[in-house]
Amino acid sequence: MKKLPHNQVKLTQLEIVAAVAKTSSFSEAALALGISQSAVSHAISTLEETLGVIIFSRGRHGATLTPVGDRILAHAHSILNSTEAILREAAIAKGVEHGKVRVATFRSVATHVLPSSIKQLHQRFPGIIINLNEHDDDQQAKQALKEGRADISIVTLPAGQGLQTWELLQDEYVVLLPPDTQLKSAPLTWEELTQQPLIMPPVDYVMMRPVYEHINGLGYWLNVVNEIETDAATVSLVAQGLGGTILPRLSAEPIPPTVQVYSLPTPLMRTIGVAVLADALLTPAVYALLDILRSQFTPPAAISPETPLPQIGLPDSD
Known part of the structure; x- marks a missing residue:
């Protein structure tokens, strides 16, 4: 042959x-x-x-x-x-013993997603310094990347032109209802949800645009009685019985045990991924963090009402 x-x-x-x-x-x-x-x-x-x-x-x-x-x-x-x-x-x-990685993201990712990855990075490469910048929303995190103030951004996808991205996880938008809420049916229906008084982020808040587009596109309208910008304050008000809310699961954490948690009647997810400039010359330190993120979230994780957050990613290496 x-x-x-x-x-x-x-x-x-x-x-x-x-x-x-x-x-x-x-x-x-x-x-x-x-x-x-x-x-x-x-x-x-x-x-x-x-x-x-x-x-x-x-x-x-x-x-x-x-x-x-x-x-x-x-x-x-x-x-x-x-x-x-x-x-x-x-x-x-050739060069990962030392270096700095500048990461731009928003609060829920900085709090619930990155710590285990940073821990693994420091265990493998203790000489690498992480500079973690937390922004109010992912638009600011993307801008930091495009302006050269960050090497990596972890943001919602799609991230726009000029960026190379990889999906990390799917984060479900969940409904939080006060402890004393009594639903007429299970699971939660659109009819019951639209009757609930809701405490929501402002309608022009970037994170919530997919929610309003999703719900309004199905022909339903929410009963919003108060607008609160801060996730933690919103969840606290729900726990006090002042109304329900809809938030991404990661943004809602930590959720008080008395608060009722449901999926939307028609589930909705947001995709969170890592982004770098498409034409960037990445340093070995940046590659090291990217490899850890890829290993932790391959295949991409799914964060839903039943997902215990401590299980996100892989167990820590010995």
Whole structure:
């Protein structure tokens, strides 16, 4: 059997295969990679000739993976991910003994998500300094990243253009009701929820926009009797029986044990992820924290009413 000369399959060819598969277009792949369309065509043609198979079908509707091309793409992704991991490990080995990582995020993430990750980072690399900046909302955290005041932001996704992101967890919006609330039915219905007096963050509060869009889009309107900006104050008022509220689970914590916690009748989640500048030259210290975050939240965690927060992430390393 004739052996395939492995050195004839190049990483750049695999990167181009992945780009064409993602865009279904040679021209769009070229634009995304910053090379000419002829270079993309040549790389694909050369790889197909080397392998002796057709990877893409070309037609009026663009470039479509063939069945064998689809299988090749899976291996290409695996090779590219492994290559990135190799480069990252080398970078860490060369310079991770010291360094600083500037992290921008908002209160609930700083309180409930990052501490275990920072602990693991310090256990593995005690010379790395973490500069954690807590912002009022994730728009400010994104701005800190774009203005160069942070190396990493942990924010809600999608995060906008110019950023490379990875999903960490799904945080469910939960309904908190006073201890003495007696519902007519279980589970909670929209009809009962809309009758409850609610204490809510301001309607223009960034975190709550998805809630109002979600509920109003279903044809329901909330009975808001008070607007409070502070999560902790809102939860405290709910515990005192002054009304219910809707908050992301992480923002609501710690929830007093007497407060009743429900999912929305039609559940709603917010996606929280890590973001870096797409064109940033990351330091080994930044790579080290990114690796820990990825290991803790792979697959992404789901934070719901039943999730005990101490279980977020993986157990601490020995």
